[in-house]
Structures are given as C-alpha cells and as structure tokens.
Amino acid sequence: xxxxxxLTKRYGSTLAVDDLTFDIRPGTVTGFLGPNGSxxxxxxxxxxxxxxxxxxxxxxxxxxxxxxxxPLRTVGALLDAxxxxxxxxxxxxxxxxxxxxxxxxxxxxxMLDAVGLTAVxxxxxxxxxxxxxxxxxxxxxxxxxxQVLLFxxxxxxxxxxxxxxxxxxxxxxxxxxxxxxxxxxxLSEMALTATELVVIGRGRxxxxxxxxxxxxxxxxxxxxxxxxxxxxxTAALREAGLTVTDVATPPAVRVPGATTEQVGELAxxxxxxxxxxxxxxxxxxxxxxxxxxxxVEYAAVTR
Numbered sequence: 001x002x003x004x005x006x007l008t009k010r011y012g013s014t015l016a017v018d019d020l021t022f023d024i025r026p027g028t029v030t031g032f033l034g035p036n037g038s039x040x041x042x043x044x045x046x047x048x049x050x051x052x053x054x055x056x057x058x059x060x061x062x063x064x065x066x067x068x069x070x071p072l073r074t075v076g077a078l079l080d081a082x083x084x085x086x087x088x089x090x091x092x093x094x095x096x097x098x099x100x101x102x103x104x105x106x107x108x109x110x111m112l113d114a115v116g117l118t119a120v121x122x123x124x125x126x127x128x129x130x131x132x133x134x135x136x137x138x139x140x141x142x143x144x145x146x147q148v149l150l151f152x153x154x155x156x157x158x159x160x161x162x163x164x165x166x167x168x169x170x171x172x173x174x175x176x177x178x179x180x181x182x183x184x185x186x187l188s189e190m191a192l193t194a195t196e197l198v199v200i201g202r203g204r205x206x207x208x209x210x211x212x213x214x215x216x217x218x219x220x221x222x223x224x225x226x227x228x229x230x231x232x233x234t235a236a237l238r239e240a241g242l243t244v245t246d247v248a249t250p251p252a253v254r255v256p257g258a259t260t261e262q263v264g265e266l267a268x269x270x271x272x273x274x275x276x277x278x279x280x281x282x283x284x285x286x287x288x289x290x291x292x293x294x295x296v297e298y299a300a301v302t303r
Contacts, residue, residue: 001026003059027177027179029196030181033187044079070103080137082130094136195211222279224277233253242257
C-alpha cells in the first residue's frame, strides 16, 4: 500500500504539491491523472525519496522509501525510460540493478523474457527505440518481484500490441494482489486499465475513487431507450418528472440521471414494449476535461 499524508512540496515560491492525502490499495490498478504541471511527477518522486517533502509524508508498506534495506524487493518504478546508461547492454543494466539489491542473477534473464527483450539482451540500450526502452524499464521495475509498482507514462512509444500487453500485464499484477500506481495522459487507455483514479490539479486532490464513479459524477450517465411507441414512452417519462432528450439516429430518447430499472418498470406499468434499454456513460476524457477545466495551467484559445 502507498499512503500519502498531507504531502506538500514547495520550490521557492512555487507550490508544486499542496497537502495531498490518499491511499493506494493493493489488488487494483490505480490511475494517477492531472493536467500538465499538476504535480504528478513531483508526487511520484517524493514517493520514491527522490524529492523531500516540504511537509507531510508518504509511506510504502508502512515505511519511508529510505528505510527500505533492499528497495527493489519492495517497490519497483519506471519514471524515465531513457535514464539507462546508453553504452550498457540491456542485460548488463539489469545485472547491475540485481547486484545492487542482492537479487539472484537468474531474475535478469527471467525479466528479459517476460518483457520480450531476450533477442536484444546484449544490444546497447542507447540503440533502443522508446518502446524497447519502456520494456527494459518495466523489466527493471519487476526485477525484485516487488509488491508495489509505480509507472509514469508506461505506454509511451509502444505500438498497439505493446499497449495491449502492458495493459494486461498491469491488470495481472494487480490481480496477484500487488499495488499498481500508474500515471498517464492517455485517458482512453486509463479508462480500460484503471479501476481506481487519483485526480489532481495544481497540486491539489480533485477526486479519488472508482473510475466509473468519476466518469458518472463528472460527465453524468443517462439511459437510452428505443420503443415502437416512442411518443407514449416520452409522455410517460415526462409525466413521472424525468428529463427526456431526443436522439435522432436511431430514433430514441435519453433520460439523464435515471436508471435502467426505473425506466423499465415505468414502461412496464404503461404496457409499453421496449426495443432498447441501456446505460450510456460519458468518456473518461470528457469527465477529466470537465472536472479539471479550472486547473489547466496552459490552456489553448480556440478562435
């Protein structure tokens, strides 16, 4: 588990992180979202002891990062895929990491195989594409078989196969009971990967909870209905005090704020046949843009 308590970071007069408090539970993939400049990278650096908080603290499994004797055995992280020495081979890089934490050398080849880099294990990391570097970074994060994993933009540079692979990989890690905390600007991918979200803006916590609740709370959900007698259904819905909006193609209506049970029971009470009764949710992107619109540091002007 990751526990942030009143986490605050100032750089001179700039308040980068402002009294953040949240818990990241094991067994889930938790997405970490926020506009550029919102403090996500600074927060992750403080979790890993790379930056010292001005106030507050963050614990990993009940300990500060610097208290971990062999940190790779507890927490694995990928913050910058290109930080590897360019003249080291992929295998040499992982072997160095393994030696630094007294890890068995066989883990190196196991992780190279796990991320699909066995064929290029002896090539210099400096020659790797961004996608290959991401895979090497993930191998390093997993080297100590840790229970806590942090990833910053892990799908950058990956092709569609690689994106699907890392999505399923993170979900599998969470399914094993690990804590997986992932920052990304690819909202469509986060909608498919993360079951929980921590959303921040200008260093402050905006939302923390289930992905579905975030989308429904910010963008709203509605019920879409198709029926042979749409006019009678619309009249019955409005008579019940519900808001109804038309959908042109196919001819249907949407009822915001209602449930499928509510609409279905009302239709049954009026003896109306339904051809469709479904919940329509907004996208994570729409919800994110709505809830963070006041916290965007650099906003383009549309003319």
